[in-house]
Amino acid sequence: MAAVRSSGVDWTHYSGNAWIGCTEAGPGCSACYARAMMADRLRRVEWGPGKARLQVKGFAQKVRKANRESLKAGERRRFFINPHADLFDNEVPNNWRHEVFEIMKAAGTLDFILVTKRIGNAARMLPDDWGYGYTNAWLMATMVNQREVDRDMPKLERIPAIVKGLSIEPILGEIDLSAYLHLLDWVIIGGQSAQIGGAAPVKAEHRWVRKLIDQCLAAGVAVYFKQWGTGDGIRGGHLIDGAEIRQFPLRGIRRCLGCGCHDLHACISPAGNCHWSTETQCSVCQMRAMMAG
Ligand code: SF4
Known part of the structure; x- marks a missing residue:
């Protein structure tokens, strides 16, 4: 990763929250780092249904600054929106979301990474001018086991996006992507990490990770293995069979719709x-x- 990275998340240059707070949406939320940090540790918000989300002042300025830096450097850079929330959260007013989309449109040198565990909400929550997808928006759906993949990939398929991806973070079981690889530009894989107050983490098994990486490599889908999760070291390391597998969708090249x-x-x-x-x-x-x- 380039030295410009100002996010704790390995696969992005920048990250920023338009708001903070969320509600668990499935088994992938059982050891939510956002809740552990923002609710349990820092007590900035309460977590869960009916609890107020906290809008973050300065989000727009952060995006503008990142955009200026990218332009000055002459390279596109990635910006991960809402690491401590979900863009398609039902409990967030639509105007908050629309402010985010307006901010994105004005920052053409950044590629925004939208990661959601609520891909089923996306179609009705995207702005009217989404069209074929904003040219600088990568849509990533999180699915953590085969049941979620089979349930949610058809929803992701129906939404146009310039770059479509699957985040398997945390990976909670063996997954076969063979029926869906043609829909994907990018797959991120990561094992679960322990969080204070969270459920005991599921340890990612070597064969689960190896199978996904091999499927992606064979199909020419960019694949990024972020971490083993709780295991050896703080995050368990990220090498598999001695190799680092950290690919991105081709830089500056996008899918023709x-x-x-x-x-x-x-x-x-x-x-x-x-x-x-x-x-x-x-x-x-x-x-x-x-x-x-
Ligand atoms: S959707 Fe993401 S932020 Fe929200 S509870 Fe689940 S893991 Fe946490």
Whole structure:
């Protein structure tokens, strides 16, 4: 990871909360680090249904600063939104969400990573101008076992997004992705870590992780193995069979929403983003559409 990283999360350069607070949404929340830190340790909010979420002043400034830094450096950088909340939380007023989308649209040098355990809410909570997906928004759904994958991948499939991903954090069992790999650009895998007040962590098994990595590598899907979780060392390390597997969806290249190829470049320069950064279809699809029309 580049030295610019200002987030505790390994796979992003920046992270920031538009609000804090959430409610557990499934087995993947059983040792929630956000709750452990923000509710149990720092007591900034109460956690759970009916508890007020806390809007964070300074979120917009943080995004703008990250955007300026990225532009100055001449590279796209990743920004993880809401590490201590869920963007598609039912208990958050829609105008809070819409403020976030407006802030995202104004920060074209950042790729925003939206991770949710509530992918079923996304279709009705996305803004009206989402269209094929904002060109700088990566939509990641968290699923932690085969039951959730089979239940939620069809929901992720129905939502357009320039980059679509699956976060298997924490991994709670053996998962077979073979029926879904064609839908994915990125898979993040991580073992569960113990949290004060949380349930006993599930230890990620080598064969679970190995199988997912091998499936992704064979299919050409970028895969990022973040950590073993509770085990040896603070987070259990992140090597598997002596190797570091930490890939990203191709830098500056995005999925064409016409044919699914990854031939949409999005170069930036101090003068601004290139023509293609706001397009959603590759040149071949655009040409076909012109000839057909
Ligand atoms: S959805 Fe995320 S932030 Fe919310 S309780 Fe679950 S793990 Fe915690």
